[in-house]
Amino acid sequence: MRTHVLVLGAGYAGVMAANRLTRRDDVDVTLVNPRDHFVERIRLHQLAAGTHDAVQPFARVLAPRVRVVVGEATAIDVDARRVRLTGREELGYDYLVYAVGSRGSDGGVPGAREHALPVSTFDDATRLRRVLDDDPGAPVVVVGGGPTGLECAAELAERGRAVTLVPGHEVAPYFREPARRVALRRLARLGVTVLAGAHVVRVRADGAVLDDGAVLDDGAVVPGRTLWAAGFEPSGLARSSGLRTDAAGRLLTDETLTSLDSDRIVAAGDAAAPSGVPQRMSCQAALPLGMRAADTVLARIAGVTPAALDNPFAGQCVSLGRAGAVVQLASTQDVARRAHVGGAVAVWVKEAVCRSTVGSLAREARRPGSTWLPSSRARRRVLARTAAAAPAVTPAPGAAKVDA
Known part of the structure; x- marks a missing residue:
């Protein structure tokens, strides 16, 4: 008897999960994605600047046995085990991997959606690159102090x-x-003007309106193209489909990444909130979460108990142009240490990380199950620390509903 697994989303987590699921010859894997190629999301800033195309063909990173359906999921019918796609097409599943990722957030800032240029998706970055190419002399206002x-x-x-x-x-x-x-x-050496502590409270066609932290001054406009890089939010698909989510909209799961509403649904990547304590949005989390999600599905097919999540962190790498970077080192529980790496070594590390993500996917596509999953006590310590800081947040129970 064959088992059909449907994977929603072909980001780092979704592609990794799809590849790893092909370990079993009796499992058919279908991957649903809005486009027919893999996007290197951690290179989208390079796509916008014209220093990288941020794209890999599925033939390089995806196992040949994985069937690709180009489309976008609009609703999940948990009871019928079906997913509706754009154009009213429906796909059934025995197991579903929910890896729809995240999207850019405008933070509710007036005018951001209409006048700012986001960089959170391939389409966004492509549009931004065209706009900048058409106006090479225009100054740019970048909103957001995080890595992006x-x-x-x-x-x-x-x-x-x-x-x-x-x-x-x-x-x-x-x-x-x-x-x-x-x-x-x-940033100073590159000539970037940093308005420390400043906030954008409105975006207009002629620039970003600033607030000094207390009083809005409508005359305080920074002219130029406004590039929006002020954070991400999960897809709203789980919530609109009636599945339980955290406050941000991530699918609530137990520590095996299994949905609290159905043991036929597992989550991975930015879309997952195991025990209500999601991991940091990053490829550093997405790849292991994709592996864990696939292993959970394979364990359920085999009739064994899935392993709990245990993904240690190493730090955060931020590129600062092609000739600069900083690597902030962290504990395995994802707490920044005082130690960091800069200079040429950091540039090498950052580029090695970008290349290794694609390399990991390609290796798993060729030899599913070959990618090593790290193990530590990091996750248990994260949950303990979170519970101590906020007693109302406790590790979630196992799946509340078991499908026949």
């Missing part, structure tokens, strides 16, 4: 663009102060 904002600001400045960075509360909030200073020095 820093990488966009540095990449564009290194290419000769006049850039102003509006970071919001803090530049590189994950970084400890020594690593933050390195990043700020690099």
Whole structure:
């Protein structure tokens, strides 16, 4: 008897899960994705700046046995085990891997959706590149002080663009102060104007309107193209389909990544909230989560108990143009340490990370099950620390509903 597994989303987590599921010859895998190629999301700032195309053909990163359906899921029918796609097409499944990822968030800032240029998706970055190519002399205002904002600001400045960075509360909030200073020095050398502590409260066609933190001054407009890099939010598919989610919209699961509403649904990547304590949105989390999700499905097919999540972290890598980078080192529980790496070594590490993500997918496509899953006690410590800080948040129970 054959088992059909449907994977929603071909990001780092979805492709990894799809590849790993082909370990069993009696499993048919269908991957649903809005486009017919793999997008290197961690290179989208390079796509916008024209230093990389941020695309890999599925033939390189996806196992040949995986069937690809180009489309987007619009609803999940848990009871019927069916997924509706755009165009009213429906696909059935025995197991579903929910790996729809995340999308850029405008934070509710007026005018951001209409006038700002996001960089969170391949289509966004492609559009941004066209806009910038059509107006090579225009200054750019980058909104957001996280990794995406820093990488966009540095990449564009290194290419000769006049850039102003509006970071919001803090530049590189994950970084400890020594690593933050390195990043700020690099931005200064590139000529990036950093408006520390400034917030964008409105976006107009002629630029971004700033707030000094207390009083809105409608005259305080930073002119130029407004590039929006101020954070991400999960897809709303799980919530609109009646599945339980956390406050942000991630699918709530137990520690095996199994949905609390059905043991036929597992989640991975940015879309997952195991025990209500999601991991940081990153390829560093997405690849192991994709492997864990696939292993959970394979365990259920085999009739054995799936293993619990255990994914240690190493840090955060941020590129600052092609000739600069910072690596903030972290504990396995994803807490930044004082140690960091800069200079040429950090540039090499960042590029090695970008290349290794694609390499990991390609290796798993050729030899499913060959990618090593790290193991530590990191996740248990994260849950213990979270519970101590907020007693209302406790590890979630196992799946509440078991499908026949």
